[in-house]
Amino acid sequence: MNNDNTPSSDPANDATPLEQSPPLEKSIAQERDEYLAGWQRATADYRNLQQSRAREREQLTKYANRSLLTELLELADAFRDAQRVAPSDNIAQLDKKFHQLLAQQSVTSLDTKAGDVFDPTLHESLGGSGERIAQIVQQGYKLNDIIIRPTRVILG
Numbered sequence: 001m002n003n004d005n006t007p008s009s010d011p012a013n014d015a016t017p018l019e020q021s022p023p024l025e026k027s028i029a030q031e032r033d034e035y036l037a038g039w040q041r042a043t044a045d046y047r048n049l050q051q052s053r054a055r056e057r058e059q060l061t062k063y064a065n066r067s068l069l070t071e072l073l074e075l076a077d078a079f080r081d082a083q084r085v086a087p088s089d090n091i092a093q094l095d096k097k098f099h100q101l102l103a104q105q106s107v108t109s110l111d112t113k114a115g116d117v118f119d120p121t122l123h124e125s126l127g128g129s130g131e132r133i134a135q136i137v138q139q140g141y142k143l144n145d146i147i148i149r150p151t152r153v154i155l156g
Contacts, residue, residue: 062106062144069107070148073141076102080139102141110140112151122147128155 079095082088102108110122116133118125126137134156141149 063146065105066143066146066148069102069105069143072102073107073149076141077138106144107141107148110142110147110151112136112140112153118153118155122150124150124152125155126152130155132156 076095076098079091079098083091083095099109112123112133114133114135118131118133122140123133124140128134132155133153135154136151137154138149138152140147140151
């Protein structure tokens with residue numbers, strides 16, 4: 001006596017719909033893999049963005065005072081000129097303290113001497129000819145690793 005309302009004991013009929021349709025299972029697995037790959041790409045993009053922003057903040061912090069420091073170099077020139085015209089211990093002390101302040105802000109003078117070979121990445125020629133520096137007209141400076149003012153020279 002087989003009633004249509006009674007469950008069948010046939011194992012083939014006990015399978016779930018997913019087990020019965022392998023193409024559906026493959027498409028679900030493929031969709032899962034696509035979502036996973038997309039999530040991994042988005043996570044990597046977000047990490048890259050965070051690192052990029054951190055580098056930008058670091059650069060901004062590192063060079064934030066660049067324009068102010070460049071203007072203050074005129075004061076360094078004035079101390080040097082005053083010391084040349086009227087040598088004084090007071091002016092020498094002020095010049096030394098001012099250069100210490102610049103050094104604390106990571107500003108250092110370029111090490112250029114008469115007789116050095118002209119380097120257009122470090123020097124600005126105001127005249128003359130040749131490959132060697134004959135005279136330094138104005139001292140050059142760098143902030144960290146960037147030239148903020150080239151050494152102005154006359155070639156000879």
